[in-house]
Amino acid sequence: MNFLRQLDKASVKNNSLLCVGLDIDLSRIPPDFLKKEDPIFAFNKIIIDETRDVVCCYKPNIAFYEMCGIYGLQALIKTIEYIPEDIPVILDAKRGDVGHTAAAYAKSLFDVFKADAATVNPYMGYDSIKPFMEYREKGIFILCLTSNTSHRDFQENTEGKTPLYKQVAMHAKEWNIYGNCGLVAGATNPEELKEIRQIAEDMPLLIPGVGAQGGDLEHSVKYGITKDKNRAVINASRSIIYSDDPGGAAKKLRDEINSFRK
Amino acid sequence: MNFLRQLDKASVKNNSLLCVGLDIDLSRIPPDFLKKEDPIFAFNKIIIDETRDVVCCYKPNIAFYEMCGIYGLQALIKTIEYIPEDIPVILDAKRGDVGHTAAAYAKSLFDVFKADAATVNPYMGYDSIKPFMEYREKGIFILCLTSNTSHRDFQENTEGKTPLYKQVAMHAKEWNIYGNCGLVAGATNPEELKEIRQIAEDMPLLIPGVGAQGGDLEHSVKYGITKDKNRAVINASRSIIYSDDPGGAAKKLRDEINSFRK
Numbered sequence: 001m002n003f004l005r006q007l008d009k010a011s012v013k014n015n016s017l018l019c020v021g022l023d024i025d026l027s028r029i030p031p032d033f034l035k036k037e038d039p040i041f042a043f044n045k046i047i048i049d050e051t052r053d054v055v056c057c058y059k060p061n062i063a064f065y066e067m068c069g070i071y072g073l074q075a076l077i078k079t080i081e082y083i084p085e086d087i088p089v090i091l092d093a094k095r096g097d098v099g100h101t102a103a104a105y106a107k108s109l110f111d112v113f114k115a116d117a118a119t120v121n122p123y124m125g126y127d128s129i130k131p132f133m134e135y136r137e138k139g140i141f142i143l144c145l146t147s148n149t150s151h152r153d154f155q156e157n158t159e160g161k162t163p164l165y166k167q168v169a170m171h172a173k174e175w176n177i178y179g180n181c182g183l184v185a186g187a188t189n190p191e192e193l194k195e196i197r198q199i200a201e202d203m204p205l206l207i208p209g210v211g212a213q214g215g216d217l218e219h220s221v222k223y224g225i226t227k228d229k230n231r232a233v234i235n236a237s238r239s240i241i242y243s244d245d246p247g248g249a250a251k252k253l254r255d256e257i258n259s260f261r262k
Numbered sequence: 263m264n265f266l267r268q269l270d271k272a273s274v275k276n277n278s279l280l281c282v283g284l285d286i287d288l289s290r291i292p293p294d295f296l297k298k299e300d301p302i303f304a305f306n307k308i309i310i311d312e313t314r315d316v317v318c319c320y321k322p323n324i325a326f327y328e329m330c331g332i333y334g335l336q337a338l339i340k341t342i343e344y345i346p347e348d349i350p351v352i353l354d355a356k357r358g359d360v361g362h363t364a365a366a367y368a369k370s371l372f373d374v375f376k377a378d379a380a381t382v383n384p385y386m387g388y389d390s391i392k393p394f395m396e397y398r399e400k401g402i403f404i405l406c407l408t409s410n411t412s413h414r415d416f417q418e419n420t421e422g423k424t425p426l427y428k429q430v431a432m433h434a435k436e437w438n439i440y441g442n443c444g445l446v447a448g449a450t451n452p453e454e455l456k457e458i459r460q461i462a463e464d465m466p467l468l469i470p471g472v473g474a475q476g477g478d479l480e481h482s483v484k485y486g487i488t489k490d491k492n493r494a495v496i497n498a499s500r501s502i503i504y505s506d507d508p509g510g511a512a513k514k515l516r517d518e519i520n521s522f523r524k
Contacts, residue, residue: 023363063363066370070332070339071350077332096383097356098410098475101285108328121358123385123405125412143385148360150387153433154426164416164426171415213360 003117003139003180006088007204011056011230013086017261018219018254019206020051020246021092021237022060022079026068028242040068040075043241045082050247051240052084055086059206059235061092062113080114090206090233091115094143096128103131110135117141119206120183122168126175136178139204144168144196147186147209156192165192169199182206185224187215187234194223204231211253213240221260229261265379265401265442268350269466273318273492275348279483279523280516281468282508283354283499284322284341288330290504295328302330302337303344305353305503310345312509313502316516319496320345321468323354324375342376351379352468352495356405358390365393372397379403381446381468384430388437398440401466406458409448409471418454427454431461444468447486449477449496456485466493473501473515483522491523 011017021243024040032038035140050108060079065072080089091113095105101232109118109132117139132140145155145165162170165185172181182204185196197205205224208216217234222230234257236250243249263271273279286302295301310320322341327334342351351470353375357367371380371394379401382391394402407417417427424432427447434443444466447458459467467486471477479496485496496519498512505511 053286061359061360061363061366063357063366063370066374067366067368069374070364073332073335088478090358094359094383095325095356097323097325097354098408100301101323102506104287104323104325104329108325112328112331121356121383123383124410125417127410127412132331146360146386148386149387150389153387154385154429155387157426157429164419167419168418240482 002168003088004204007057007139007233008230010141014056015230015258016054016056016254017089017234018055018250019057019059019233019235019256020047020055020240020250021235022047022058022241023064023237025064033250038075038078040047040065040072042079045078047241047246048083050125051250052087054251055087057088057233059090059092059122077113088116090117090119090139090141092119094119094121096121096124098124099127099131102128106132106135110138119143126171129175133175133178136180139180139182141182141184141206142168142172144172144183145185145189145192147188147213147215151186153194154184154188166195166199169196173199173201173203176203183207186221187217188213190216190223192221193220197223202231204233206233206235208235210234211236217256221257225261264399265350266466268378269319269401269495270288270492272349274381277520278316278317278318278516279494279496279519280317280512281319281321281352281495281497281511282309282317282502284309284320284324284503285326286501287326301338302327302334303340305330306341307344309503309508313512314346314349316513317349319350319352319495321354324371325416339375345463350378350492352381352401352403354381357383358383358386360386361389361393361510364390372400372473381405388433391437395437395440395442398442401442403444403446403468404430404434406434406445407451407454409450409475409477413448428461429437431458435463435465437463438465446470449479449482449498452474452478452485455482459485464488464493466495468495468497470497472496473498479518480522483519484497487523
């Protein structure tokens with residue numbers, strides 16, 4: 001089954017647009033876990049067990065696993081294997097390189113780590129993204145307008161007629177011949193998100209920046225969803241996984257998101 | 263010793279601006295190596311032994327190691343450890359993410375893989391690059407104008423008054439408060455390289471795209487060097503490492519580069 005069908009199915013099954021970001025930082029998890037043989041996996045396992053019925057997907061950011069070296073990457077593989085098959089996994093890696101190198105990255109993310117989808121960086125243009133798109137069963141989320149403050153440096157540059165993030169959205173729409181592309185559009189810019197949804201039509205949007213980053217949930221949902229009130233993947237990481245009750249926090253956020261879908 | 267001094271010293275010692283790209287693809291190395299216990303390291307060891315007296319640095323691209331999973335990343339760590347201490351290592355990773363995630367990537371590249379410098383992607387702006395720059399002893403090469411054909415999609419967009427790659431070069435110059443930044447500028451665009459050198463002043467430029475990608479060597483050297491005829495790091499990967507005589511090919515290219523420095 002391809003990623004988009006997986007996502008739509010999980011979204012219906014759990015009545016959810018919530019994505020939980022598995023961004024594990026060993027310095028922030030409860031000290032008890034550090035005594036375990038495999039603290040990263042032990043922590044993730046609990047998060048997954050408690051949230052698997054209220055999410056439409058999971059999104060580990062590979063940076064937090066790379067930071068722990070070989071051990072971290074082994075824990076990432078184990079984590080992705082543990083995630084129930086009917087919940088797709090977006091591996092947040094923001095890769096991008098010249099064609100033959102991008103093909104090596106695609107092989108890494110999809111064949112080695114077995115992600116169902118990945119995020120990629122558009123700076124180097126079409127030939128740096130094409131090798132990912134050629135995995136037609138996989139989902140590709142192209143960075144468009146990111147949730148960090150400095151996204152303004154280049155993405156919103158208004159010296160030209162069309163800001164860079166809009167150029168990226170329009171190109172992505174055109175490149176999407178296999179129907180497996182989506183865009184990353186931060187919750188911290190709801191007005192721009194509205195424009196991105198118009199350009200993207202029914203492509204999925206991955207929307208980070210609610211929770212710890214303070215993005216606008218109501219408008220992210222209202223402006224991010226398609227006409228069918230779907231395919232806005234709202235990501236929260238720290239506000240869920242470091243909560244005292246991750247399952248409760250995820251359910252509450254899922255329900256809050258749903259209240260804005262109506 | 264900081265990266266830039268390491269680079270300058272190695273460049274003087276070996277009278278070289280040549281960087282050899284250690285982009286190992288198991289499908290392209292001689293079949294004899296595949297029988298060895300650690301084929302990637304065995305292959306890299308020979309390349310390093312044969313070229314260490316004619317290069318100013320090495321540049322493994324992490325994509326080719328990630329593609330081989332945990333084993334590949336172990337071989338990368340071993341390869342970087344094996345490189346003589348007086349030859350700096352640029353880890354080509356093109357990373358970039360929101361601040362706290364970028365900090366995790368910086369930790370990975372500099373503390374886990376022990377690179378002396380790394381390449382980063384500027385799409386997300388200053389706060390995605392700052393955590394790398396804060397490793398003041400390390401070098402940071404920001405993608406500016408890349409050597410692939412599709413760099414035109416966004417980097418050379420001329421709708422605005424200032425193309426994106428020039429905006430990146432100007433911002434990098436301004437961000438470079440610790441003096442540890444450089445830029446990536448492909449050999450496939452010599453005229454633009456000339457402008458980038460003017461903006462960058464004495465910052466180091468990493469110049470990929472000669473050799474297999476067909477960049478213009480003469481003009482890359484002439485336009486890429488500083489007034490002191492230095493700090494243009496000319497990278498060649500496939501044309502050296504898959505040559506029948508990597509040591510001879512590297513020496514020949516080093517000498518050819520030097521003929522254009524005069």
